[in-house]
Amino acid sequence: MATKKTIMRTCPECGAYFNVEAYEMVNATLDQAIREEVIFGRIFDFTCPVCGHRFRSPYSTAYKEMEKEYIIFLDLDDATDNCDEMISEEELIENQIKETQALFPTYRIRVVHDMMDLIEKIHIFSAGLNDKIITYLGYKIKDDVTLKMKTAKPPIQVNKALFDSLRGKEGQINFGLLSTSPKPIFVTTPTRDYEYLLKKSPLRHQFEEAEGLYQIDEGWAAGIDKVLIA
Numbered sequence: 001m002a003t004k005k006t007i008m009r010t011c012p013e014c015g016a017y018f019n020v021e022a023y024e025m026v027n028a029t030l031d032q033a034i035r036e037e038v039i040f041g042r043i044f045d046f047t048c049p050v051c052g053h054r055f056r057s058p059y060s061t062a063y064k065e066m067e068k069e070y071i072i073f074l075d076l077d078d079a080t081d082n083c084d085e086m087i088s089e090e091e092l093i094e095n096q097i098k099e100t101q102a103l104f105p106t107y108r109i110r111v112v113h114d115m116m117d118l119i120e121k122i123h124i125f126s127a128g129l130n131d132k133i134i135t136y137l138g139y140k141i142k143d144d145v146t147l148k149m150k151t152a153k154p155p156i157q158v159n160k161a162l163f164d165s166l167r168g169k170e171g172q173i174n175f176g177l178l179s180t181s182p183k184p185i186f187v188t189t190p191t192r193d194y195e196y197l198l199k200k201s202p203l204r205h206q207f208e209e210a211e212g213l214y215q216i217d218e219g220w221a222a223g224i225d226k227v228l229i230a
């Protein structure tokens, strides 16, 4: 089940403008097929009605799983695309957050600004993991690999360590690095590191749910590290 909205897209091939139906809110609990569509990014695919060109163009939306009790808002700052509403994307998300808190007080609420981040969060929550710890581990791995790759020729720049749910083995958590390396780089971290952060680390309270804290990303992880140093 899903709520729809009308948005405007521009064909990158022929430049035609057209209005098209898009998802305002995806409820994956009631519709498992739509979960796949989101995971593979296909809900963001469009076909130009003029020239037939197919292209991907993500838009702001929300994704909810009731069983796992979470909702993720993808905020792409594209309110001008929205044909139905006269309010800004920010206001829209603020309203939706308030509504979610009133209706589902136990839900984890997240705001992301990139399609890949939305998909990563869905994988993390599907695996039953704490996304704050995974984000923190990803941040540390990126840092670590960046340092090691500094001397590589040509130098390799690591943009992000993304949680990789497919390569999971017992006792391991896997990340795939988005980098300038021509070969894919995978990094494994033992599950005991995750358990340590969850239960024993002096940082453990930072990984608990905190009201008003919805953006769990690299910037947030860097802030946690500062807390530790201070």
Ligand SMILES: [Zn+2]
Binding pocket: 011, 012, 013, 014, 015, 016, 048, 049, 050, 051, 052, 053
């Ligand atoms: Zn076209």
